[in-house]
Amino acid sequence: MGSIIFTGIEILVMGIGLYTFPFFILVLMTIFFLFYLYFGFKIKKVIYYILSILFLIRIFFSVNFSEINSENIIMIETNIAEGKGRIEKLENKFPLKNIYISVENISDGRYIFYGKAEKVSKEYDFYNFQVLEENKIPLNKFQIFFDKKLNNLKKYISNRCGNFLEGVILGERRYIYKDIREKFAYCGVAHLLAISGLHIGIVIGIILSVLKTFKIKKEKKNLIALIFLSFYMLGISGSPSSFRAYIMGAIFLLGNMFYEKIDIKKSFALAIIINFFIYPTSFSNISFVFSYMCLFSIIYIYPRCRILKKSKYKNILNFFIMIGVIQIFITPISFYFFKTVPLFSYLTNFILTPLGTVFIIFGFISFFVPEIIFKIIIAPILQGVYDLIEKLLNIFVKIPYLAIKYDTNLSLKFIIFIYIMLIILFYRKSLSNKK
Template identity: 35%
Template sequence: MEVIYLIALEISIILGALKLFSLELGIFFSLILVLGIFIFNREKNIFLLLLPILFLIRAFFLFNSSNNIGDIKIFQISLYEGRGKIEKIDNRYPLNNSYLYLSNKSNGKYEVIGEIKEINKKYGNEYLDIQVEKITSLPQNNIHRYFQKKSETLLRNSDYDMKRIYEAVILGKGYRLTQEMREKFNYIGISHLMALSGFHIGLVISIISFLLPTKLPLKKRGRNIFLLITLTLYYLGIEHSPSLDRAYIMGAIYLLGKILDENTELLKTLTVSYVLSLIINPASINSISFQLSYGAVFVIAGIFPYIKTKIYKGKSKIIDGVLLTLSIQFFLTPLLIQEFGVIQLLSFVTNMIVVPIGSLFISLGFIGLLLENFSLGFLITPILNIVFKLFFILVDFFNTIPFMSIKYKNESKLITIFYIFLIAGVFILKFRKDYKKDEKIYKRTKISQ
């Protein structure tokens, strides 16, 4: 098995252990596991031992493992409508999703110094009540401000709902969506469209590549370097989320592969992105956008190929699309139950009807932002308005249909164990497939000799 797959499996189990057990027991269990995999692996690759242990040490020093009443802490938060998602506590990541509430502050990012007065736990999350001593607004970077200004100019004559959704799907400002919008999107199973992910990054690459004049004196490698620079500027100019980080890393690896003439396999690219994301920020594993983003691509790259060989071996793209949608929905349902308390029964229908219109809106939104750099955004705005209205008509229509989704809450830690075994199972299948392939090559080589 590829070393990167084993490292990803080790890191997944380490984070699972830290989530399931106390910090001390989680570290002990993780060390036993890492040593066991290294000892029983035939290749004895030192990275199987070194990287997970370094990751465990990093996680130990980066995680804030305890909050106590009376503690005075420095919180970095992302505030939306009075609820602040805590991103760091004393410059360390919270071990679980943690929130605090602030009134009379506009949406944005803040540094808050305060004393913890009360701690409440619900659905595995921590909610802190603090006595605020000081609040400081955290500034945006220059590229971020530039994109914000251009989008405001582009949409100066558009309605407020469209501005909210545009900023969510183009600038990554998911907090701009109202609670009513979120509930509508959740009910019909298209919330993933509102979170910047691989789909959006793929659109950026495709649109820039299509619009890049073929007559420019750039060779193929030069065009890919230009695409990577453009993608990086876009990434730096918008709000970050774990799903966006995953998508950017995968997009950058894909373009680097093109630049260096290397073949980039999807599952391997996903695994490298997964490992890098968690090394940079181990707390990303707590984010539902991280879990859904990696989960969806993991199903596409690691699980769906096996399902397709067992269920349908034809060449119909329509049947393939339906099977893929159902596969993603089936394997992500435990996450949706744990986080949102819903089972989406008919989301595959809306994914085939509403999502294409939403995708068109996003594509036109990117083109509009690009044209606005040359003060030509007005050319696309009328079409953008029409597509948005059609999109929202469909959203409202499907929200009138009963049983698109049903509520069901389950807080069992068995869901974490389920996904650890699922990841392990896919990598074992991958190992068996590669092993059989190597064995056949070996036999052929031996016969020819």
């Protein structure tokens, strides 16, 4: 196992341990593990020790472990939409848990608030926040560009289509109509609504396809694509899911610049390391768990199941197999977080995912073509694809048991046990060969 992959596992386990043990116990366990690694296994690669210690230091200085005291004035950073938002920073640190607030008479946007919070739910970390001082964080030049462009585009498409475009291209999922979000979730394709690896992959593909028309060296081509991708990320909503996808895309482009062949497993591990160092509390983010579990199943499990022999329908069958593998590996998480089991939504993915991909392709292009071209050519295509998606959603939601809801609570340990069993099941041949 490579150094990067092993270090990625180390950081991932420590990130999970942050939610399982008190911080000082996590420190003791990490020190014990590193001593055992050095004296027991005689492993002396410096990267294992330095990055683990640096990650502990990062946690100590960047994570807020304290509960909110309703009597104290606190400082928070948040993104408000329709009077609600999630606390992204608490006293300039990441809160260990997801904490949500509601405010009165505050317009949408990113803010730094000073005020008092009063908890309104015993079951959930939801607070009413009394704002005593507000400082709105201004949009940068790239965000202003996309915002102005979006306003122009919305003149030629319906309001529902425009809000959907804003959600899937600019990351402002909150503006997508609630009934559409609920239907996407029931049909098992909610991943299309968030900036994810699919979106970034499409963006990179479009950029590289355009650059192919010019005689540019591979290194310069990937550098231009990386710069353009970075500008795009600066212009959209900076959610953790979009940043995760950007990390994977950036690693892919950098790998193409410096190496002939990309090691996807090392890239995956490196993305985990970078993600946790920037967002130490990533494991509390449901989209993080789903995204990386999907990537894990594609990178490590799908290759063991795909059809390698030449066949007329090989690509189609492998696509079905890949979707099936992903579905198997996200089911336990879905059950744990949402108490739902996606049963027949496996089938809706084959229809809605390609349509969503078409919308994303033309939606992204829309922001970089003259208004007249959008009006005549792209706007009718976007509107047509969106109308078809909405019609199909209305049909699919009438199908019973696409997703089954349960009230049973399962422990995290049991979920981990299920995943261990799944990995053993898929790797049973390799394990038997080592005996």
